[in-house]
Amino acid sequence: MSMEEIQEQIITEFSYFDDWLDRYNHLIEMGKSVPLINEKYKTKNYLIGGCQSRVWLHAAMKDGVIIFSADSDAVITKGIVNLLIRVFSGQTPDTIIDADISFIDEIGLKEHLSPTRSNGLMSMIKQMKLYALAFKTKSANQ
Amino acid sequence: MSMEEIQEQIITEFSYFDDWLDRYNHLIEMGKSVPLINEKYKTKNYLIGGCQSRVWLHAAMKDGVIIFSADSDAVITKGIVNLLIRVFSGQTPDTIIDADISFIDEIGLKEHLSPTRSNGLMSMIKQMKLYALAFKTKSANQ
Amino acid sequence: MTFDINKIRSDFPILQRKIYDKPLIYLDNAATTQKPQIVIDRITDYYTYENANIHRGVHYLSQIDTTAFENAREYIARFINAPKKEEVIFTKGTTESINLVAASFGRKILNKDDEVLVTAMEHHSNLVPWQMLCYEKEARLKVIPYSDKGEINLSTYQMMLGDKTKIVALPHISNTLGSINPVKEMIRMAHEKNIPVLIDGAQALSHLKVDIADLDCDFYCCSGHKAYGPMGVGILYGKTEHLNFMDPYQTGGEMVEHVTLYETSFNEIPFKFEAGTPNVEAVLGMEAALHYVEETGLDEITAHEKNLLVYGTKKLQQIKGVQIYGKAAEKAGILSFLIDDIHSFDAGTIIDKFGIAIRTGHHCAQPVMNKFGIPGTVRASFAMYNTREEIDKLVEAILQVKKMFG
C-alpha cells in the first residue's frame, strides 16, 4: 500500500470513533500490537530524546525500504509509535523524507503535535526522517 | 525661631505662588542664597550619594546646635538645600533627629520626596539626620 | 475574616473557562498559580497609564513608578517579615536567586574539599547550581537523606554539619513530596556551627506564612508566579552582612555608582544586585498578588489547602492500586501518586481529557524519582481556589484511567 493509502485507512479507522474516549481506547489497543523492538536495542543509543515516556526506535534497510521497530514504557506512546510505524515502515527513504503527516491532525491527535518537549511525537517523526536520510545518503555513497 | 515656626514661615511664603512656575522661580531664587560651603569641603567626603546633581554638605556643632552649609552644581537642588538648611541649621541634634518634614509636601515639592535615586532630597535629609545623630552620640560620650 | 471560596473563585477569571467543554480544574499550582483579576488589572493599568523606566528619571512617570517600585519592595519585605527592605532583591525567579547566591556567595567562600549540604529532595534549581559550584571548586556536595515518608532525619542532619560545611541549601517545601521541612530548627542547628543556610521557598510563599526574621535564614528564594503573581519576578532575601560581602552577580545599568572606562564602583544594596532595567510590571503585579493573599487571609488559605490535602489523600487512598509518594506528618497541598503500574504520561493524558490540569513526570526532581525507582509521578497541587468537588472529579478521572489501562 502506498503511504497515502495507509494514512487514508487510518483516518477511516478513526472516523468511526466520535469521542476522545473511544479514540484513545483504540490507540491503547494499537499500543499492544506495536512491532516490538529486539530487546538488545532497548539501550540509550536507540532512545529518542525529548519524550516524557521513553521511546526506543530501531530502523533497518531491507530491499530498498526501511523497517522500523519500537517500544515505549507508556501505552499511549506505544499506540502513537504504532501509527507511525504503520505509515512509515516499509516505505522508501525518499517517501519518508517527503512525508506529509497531516493525517495526525485529521484523526484528532493534533494535541500530540505541539513542538514541545513534553511528548515525543515530533521527536519520533524527526528521528524516523533522520534514519531515512541516513540510509539514503549511505546508499547514494555506495 | 523654632523649627515649626520656620516651617510655617516657608509654607506661608510658598502659599503666595499659585503655579509651579512661580514656585520654581522662588526656589531658584533661594538657590542663589544658600549658605555656601567652604571650598575646602567640596570634596568627595562631603558629597551626598544618590543625587543626580552633586551636593556637598558640611555640618558643625556650635553652642549645642548644628550649623549646616552646602552647595550643589544644580540650581534647583541648591534651592532645596537652602530650604532644608533654613529648617535644620541652628537646631539641636534632638530636634533634627525627630523632625517631621511634611512641610515639603505642603509647599508642593512632594515630587522631590520620592524614594528614588534620581533626586537627592531624601538623601539630604537622611544625611542631615545622620550628622545630628553623630553629634548627639559624640556629646553623650564626652 | 471569612474564607469565601465562591468569591475567591470568581476573582480568578481563568477558572471560568472550559477545557474540552468541561470546566477547567486547575491542579498544577506547584508549577505555576493562576492570577486574580486585580493582578491582571495592575499590569494593564501599569502599561496603560504609568509605564516608564525607573530610577534616575526626573520626569513624572519615572518618579511615580520609582516610588511605586520601592513601595512594592517595602510591602513585600513586610509580607515576608524581612528585617530590612534593602535585603529584598528582585530577580527573575527562584532559579536565578539561587544561582546568584551560588555565584556571588558560594564561589567566594568555598574552597577545595569544603562541603555544601543539600537534601535528596531538591528541585533541580536548588541542586544543579551547587553541583556545578562544587565541581568548579573541587568541593564536595553532601546530600541529606530523608525517609520513605519524606521526612528529614534531624539527628543525621546534625551529624553531617561539620567543620568543612560552608553552606546548607534546603527546600522549605518539597515540590514533589509536599514535605514541609523543619527549616527553622535546621537553620538553628547550622547556625550553632556558624554555617549559613539558604532556603528554597518556591513552594512556600503564599501557601504558608514565611517569616524571615523568625526563621533567621541567611538567604530565602522564591518566585512571584507561584504565589499568584506574574511571571518574570522572584525574590532573593539576603542578610545585609552577606549581601555587602558578596560581589555583584550581573553588571551594567543602574547597579553601578561610578564608571570610568577602566574602573567601576558599585551601588549599595539592593541595587548592587539589580543590573539592567528592572521588571517594574512584574514587581507591581507581585505586590498586588501578595496584597490579595493578605486580604484573603494567609492563615485561612493554609488551612483550606491543608483541608484539601487531607480530603484528597483520603479519597485517593480509597482507590485500589493508588500509591501516594510523600507522607510526611507536616505536609503542604501537594499530592504525588501513581495508579497501579500505569505510566504517569498515560494517566496524565487521560486525566487531561477531563479538563483537569495536573502535572506528570519527574517534576524537575529526578533524584526523588530515583529514590523511589519510578520514572515519574502524577502530581495534583492545590491553591486557595481549589475545592473538594474538584478532587472528586479527579477521582472520577483516575477511575477512568484504571479502566482504560487496567
Added chain:
Amino acid sequence: MTFDINKIRSDFPILQRKIYDKPLIYLDNAATTQKPQIVIDRITDYYTYENANIHRGVHYLSQIDTTAFENAREYIARFINAPKKEEVIFTKGTTESINLVAASFGRKILNKDDEVLVTAMEHHSNLVPWQMLCYEKEARLKVIPYSDKGEINLSTYQMMLGDKTKIVALPHISNTLGSINPVKEMIRMAHEKNIPVLIDGAQALSHLKVDIADLDCDFYCCSGHKAYGPMGVGILYGKTEHLNFMDPYQTGGEMVEHVTLYETSFNEIPFKFEAGTPNVEAVLGMEAALHYVEETGLDEITAHEKNLLVYGTKKLQQIKGVQIYGKAAEKAGILSFLIDDIHSFDAGTIIDKFGIAIRTGHHCAQPVMNKFGIPGTVRASFAMYNTREEIDKLVEAILQVKKMFG
C-alpha cells in the same frame, strides 16, 4: 503601506493621558518605549485564558502555551532574520544577555594578557561585564575611540584588532549619541582575524532593520521593553557553534536533561540557557509587539524617526546656547543636548512640568560624559508615535528653561 500617525497614536493608550493637566509628550524612548494596546491585550488574554507553566506539561493549557511560546521564538527569530530559531535564547534583557556571554563564552576563551575590545561609547551594560571579566582574567580591556561627532574611526579600529584580541563588543546604536555604528563592516574586519563580535542592539530593535544573517555577528543582544514589548524579556542571539561550545550560565529547572544527585547532563540549545520557569507572558507580549512593528512597517518607522531627528536637530540648533552631543552622519532618533551651562537636572525638572518626559543625567554611559567633560545631558529620544508638534513643545519648554536660569 501608509504610515498613519494618528492611528498609531491611538493604538498607544498611555498617549491619551495627561501629566500636570497637559497631554503626555513621551520622549524617553531610549529608556523604555510605550506599549500598543495589542501588547497589553496579549498579556491580559494570557493570564485570563491561557496561563500555565510550559514544557513537559501534558495538560491542555501547558500544551497550547508551549506551542505559543515556541511559535513566538520562531517568529522573533524570523523578525531579526536569525539563521536558526534555536539560536534565539530568551533572557530578561540586554544586560543579562551580555552578562551571559561574558560569563559563559568570555570566561572560557579569555586568558591572561588577552584583549577585549569595546568602544568608548558603551552603555554600562556593555562595558562593566567586560571590565570585570578582564579583571578576573588579568586580560586587557581596550577601548575603541570615536570622534567628537560620535563616529568610530574604522582604520584605528582595524589596527586595534590584534592577535591577542579575543572578542569585540560593540553597540549597534549609541544610547547617548545616537550614532548608528558601521557594525557590519566592523564585524567583517574582526572576522578576517577570526575574532567573534557581540553587538549590543538594545537601541536598534524596532527602530531599524536588524538582520542577523546579513550582519553575520556572533552574538546579538536586545530587550523587549525598548521595542514596544513588555518588561522582563530580552534576546540573546548566538551562533550555534558558540552556544554549543559554551557552558550553561544559570542552572536548574528545564535546562537539564538528566540529573542524579552528583551529576547532570544538559539539554540542547536554546533550552540549555533558559534555566527556571520562562517568562511566557513577556515572550508572547514581545511577539505581539514585533508583529505590530511589522504591520506598521519597520522601514516607515525608521524613516519617520529619522525625520523627527532631522527636524528636532534643526529646531534645537536654532536656539542660541543649545549644544548637541552626537553628530554622526548615520544617526538614530536620539538627541542629547545641553542648554547654555544649565545643569541637566535643572533643565529636566522644568521640562517635566510641560508634561514632557525626557531623560537627564549620564544615561548609564558615564565614559561618554567624561569624554565631553560634562556631568550629563538632556536626552530626547524618538519612537514611532512621536510628532513634530511634540518637538515644538519641547522647544517651548527649552525656551522657558533658558528664561528661568538665564
